[in-house]
Amino acid sequence: MATWRFDAIGTRWEIETQDELGLSERALVDAEIDRFDREWSRFRDDSAVTAVSRTGGTILSSDAGAMLDAYRDLSHATAGAVNPLVGDSLGALGYDADYTLVAGAPLAAPSEWTDRIRWTAGEATASVPPLLDVGALGKGRLVDLVMETLSDVPGDLVVDAGGDMRARGSTVRVGLEHPYDASKAIGVVELQDAALCASAVNRRAWGEGLHHVLDARTGVPVRTWAATWALAPDAMRADAVATALFFDGGPELAARWGVHWVRMTTDGRVERSPGCPAELFTRR
Structure with missing residues (x-):
């Protein structure tokens, strides 16, 4: 297998293919990632999300409908915790x-977000300037898009963001990294023609108890999981469920979507969905 490694959207990517990707194929991947980032990144001054956050308006994007439909399900399942x-x-x-990584007072997100954002398959329109963040499922969506971009590449393919x-x-054996010790795994899963997405409080953490998984109702980082x-x-739904599992209602959403899962509490207890194929090394 040939591996192409690069950095994009603030993370390390690895794309494994049977044969090395050519320059034209890499250019297509680069273009798709840049297109998505220009539309949805809240970290870019020139993105559509940033422009709408200043004045309101419309984001023209083929990803709007799929992502915001999924967000509506996420929000409903978690009683507004995901927003x-x-x-x-x-x-x-x-x-x-x-x-800045300098914390101020927690700020709850507007609960009536479906009143502020209207969307169709190809656009999202804000009636007042909001700051959208699609991090609960956006990276998974982009993994799916890159996979689709490389659909004509023959043989085995793994896209890891x-x-x-x-x-x-072919089947890929993947370790489930322990959130408090990256040298260990709490289990393994065999992945074939499917997606695996993970989320952990030790990633994107910048202070005592501060990390990127917030309860939108309070603006406070989660503490239990x-x-x-x-x-x-697909990776978008896997990414969405990985976020939902930090809250009540996450397992129920996963069951409705047919998604298997594993989650670990901050004191080391492990749960998994009925019939989950993961092999776990830790006791429940």
Whole structure:
């Protein structure tokens, strides 16, 4: 297998293929990642999300419908704990576009986000300036898009964006990294023609108890769950469920979507969905 490694959207990517990707194929991947980033990144001054956060308006994007439909399901399942207007809440704790990492008072996200954002398959329109953050499922969506961009590449294919991955072809054996010790795994899963996405409180953490997984209703980082893993046919849904599992309602959403999962509490207890194929090394 040939491996192409590069950095994009603030994370390390690895794309494994049977044969080395050519320059034209790499250019297509670069273009798709840049297109998505220019539309949805709250860290870019020139993105559509940033422009709408200043004056309101419309984001023209083929990803709008799929992502915001999924967010509506996420928000409903978690009683509002997951909300795409959590950008200002993250900024209030220091995880802003300038990476100030200086925490102020927690800020709850607007609960009526579906009244503020209207969307169709190809666009999202804001009636008032909001700061959208699609981090609960956006990276998974982009993994799927890159996979689609490389659909004509023959043989086995693995797209891994900082732990959110999707595999095609032969079975890939993947370790479930322990959230408090990166040299250990709490289990393994065999991935074939499917996606695995993970989320953990030790990633994007910048202070005592401060990390990127917030309860939108309070603006406060979650405390009960340390890490989650979700298995689905596509990476966007796996990514979405990995976020939902930090809250009540996450397992129920996973069951409705047919997604298997594992999650670990901050005191080391492990749960998994009925029939989950992961092999776990720790006791429940």
